[in-house]
Amino acid sequence: MDPLRHDTSSQSVKDTSFEVEDVYEDDELTLQQSNGFAEADVFSLQEQQPTSRDDTKVAVDQKAPHRSSSPTHRLRLSLNERQLRAVTFPLQSQLQILAGPGTGKTKTLISRVIFLLSQGVHPSNIIVTTFTVKAANEMRERIAAMVGPSVASRLVLGTFHSIARRYLIKYGYLIGLPTGFQIADETDALHFIQSVMKEVDPESDKNDCRHARNAISNMKSRAIQPSSLSALEYTTQEMMQVYSLYQGKLAEANFLDFDDLLLKCMELLRTNPLVVSNIQAVLVDEFQDTNVVQYQLMKLFAARRSNITIVGDPDQSIYAFRAAESTNLMRMRQDFQDTSVVSLEENYRSSGHILNAALAVIQQDTERIQKTVLPNHDEGHMPVFFPARNPYIEARHIVKEIQRLIDLSCGMLKPHDFAILVRSARLTRPIESELTKAGIDYRIVGGFRFWEREEIKLLVNYLVVVKSRRSPALLDIINSPRRGIGSVMQAALLNHANAYQVPIWDAIQRAIDGQVRVNAKVRSSLKQFVDIITEAERLVQDSSRETPLADALDYLITALDYKEALRKDRGDTWAARWENVTDLKEHIRYFCATAPDPELPDIDGVEGTKAADDVLSRFLATVNLAPSEAESSAFDPTMVLTISTIHGSKGLEWPVVFIPGVYEGSIPHALSLAKEVDLAEERRLLYVAMTRAKGENI
C-alpha cells in the first residue's frame, strides 16, 4: 500500500452521504438523498422565484436525457457529523461555521450550496463570496462537477470586488455612477495620489505616496468619508485633504479604486434594496478577513431574507493590515441574535506533532478564544527546526533537503509536493537561485505577480490607452520602448494639457499638428506612436475578426519591435521577459475564447443597464480584479515546486512545507514589533504557514 496516502476508510467518523442527480432539468430541481438528513428520499421542487426571470437560457442542459437512461451527475459526499449539521442547517437563519485549518471548510461550504440548491433555491438567487478569484473559480468548478455547468454558472459567485463590479455595471446608474467607469489598479491609484501629493506637499517622495495610499485605503475600508471629522483621531488634517483631492481626481477621470467598488455597491444597495430582492441565501468564505464595508455589504445582500452562512477561523485572520476585522464574527452575533455556531474540530490535514507545534505558536496569544483541535492523523514526524547563519546557507539547506527527500522516497515525493513559504516576497531570491542551480523548476504565487511584471504591465497599458487614451497609462508607455520622448518633453505635454484643460492625448495631437513647439525628431516619434495606437484600435474594433483583441496585441508587439527592445534594454533577463510576453499572448487568446462572467439575473421592476461589455473592457477588468498568474503550461506540473508568500498560501496544502526566515525582523516582521495587535497577527501568520503541511501517516 502506498505509505504516503492518507487512508480515509480508517476514519472513525460516521460516513454520511447524499447524492444529487439530474439536479437541474428544465427549471426543476431534484434531489435524491440516501441515509442522510431527511425522511423523504426524493423530492422535487418547482423553481419558485417570482422575482427572477432568468429563464431564457435554461435550455442548455435540456439535451441531457432522462434520469433512467442517462449518465447523471452523481456525487457522493462523505461528511462528518458536524459538517453535515452545518451543511443541512435550516434556511432563513444565520450560521457561523468556525473551521480550523484542514477541517474540510471548503467542502462544507460547497456542500451547503448544493444543499440549498436541493432545497429549491434557484442558483441565481445565491450569492457566494470567496477571498480570491482563484478560489472562486475552483469553487465554481467543483460545484459544476456535481450539479452541471449550467447551474453552477448561474450562481452569483466571486470576490466581493468582482460581485460589486457586476452590480455596479448593471445598476450603477441608479446612484448616478457614469457608465463605463474604469477600475484603478494600484499603479493608477498611486499616480493619482502622486499628483495630489505634489499639490499638498511638494517635498513628498514615492514612499510618502505609498504611505498615503495605504492610509486612505484603510479609511475607505472603514467607510470613513473624506469629510469625516472623527477620522482626525486616526490621521492628520493634511491626509484628509489628500484623501478628498484624490477622490476628486478619481471622479474626474471616471475611475473607481478597489475600495470604491465596495463603497459604491454599498450605496447602491442601501438606496435600491430592490436590486438584490431576489437573493435568498448569502454565503461568505474566509469571513475573518472581511472588513467593515464587506460586512455591511453582506448584510445588504441578505437584506431580504437574512439567510446567511459564513465560514471562518479567527486564528487565520492575517489581513488586519488591510482593515479586515475578525471581530465581525461577534458583530454578526450581535446583529443577528439567533446566529448559530457550528465548530468543525476534526483536522484531516496535519499530523499531531505539526498541529501541536502550530498550536504552541498561536496559544501565546492570551486574548485568543480557545478551540478544540482533534488530529485525525498519527503524531507523525516532528517538525524540524534548522538554525541557519544566513539566507544563503538556509537556501542551500532547503534545496539539499528537498533533493534528499525526493531520493529517500524513491520518487514518491515529486517537486510539486513541496512548498516554500516566505513572509516577504523578496526573501525568495536566494532560494530561487539555489533551486535554479539544482535544476528544480518552481513557480511563484503571490509576490511577483504575473500582471505586475514590468513587461506585462506595459503591454496591458498599451491596451488601456487603445481603449481609453487614459492619461496615467499613456504616460507609462509614451517612452517605452524608448522613442526619444524624455521627461522634459513629457513635462511639457503635461503642462500643455493642464494649461488648456485637455487630456494628454490631445496635447500630443496638437504637438504633431504644430500647435505646440517641438523639434522634428520628437514630432515624428509622436506621430509614429499615435499611428500605432490608432491602428491597434482599428484592429480591436474590427468585428470581422475572430480574435480582434489577440490580433491587436500581436500587432502592438510587432509594431513596437518589442522583442528587440527587450533584448537591447534588459541585458540577461530579456529572454525570461520575452517568455512572459508569450504567456500574455497565450492568455489573451485563451481569454478571447472563454465565456464572460454570467450576467446578473434581471429583477422585475428595476431596469438594468445592458452590459456594453466589449472584450477589451472585460479583459481589463479581469486583469485588475484577478491578478492570478497565467499558468505557464510548458512543463510537467508535477515537477514544479511552489514558492509563495504565506499570505498567498492560505487555503492550500502540501506534504512538505519549508518556512524560511523565521527570525525576529522577518516573522514577526520588523514593522510589527511595536504593537501587540500586530505581533498577534504575525503569530497567526506563522500558524497559517505551519498548518499548510499535510501530514501523512508514514
Place this chain on the structure above:
DNA sequence: CTCGATGGGTTTTTT
C-alpha cells in the same frame, strides 16, 4: 534634450 553609466539606498503582507 535624451540616454546610458555609475553608485547609493531599499522593500510586509493584497482585493
Place this chain on the structure above:
DNA sequence: ACCCATCGAG
C-alpha cells in the same frame, strides 16, 4: 535584485 539621482556624451 531593483529603483533612483546624478552626470557626461552625443
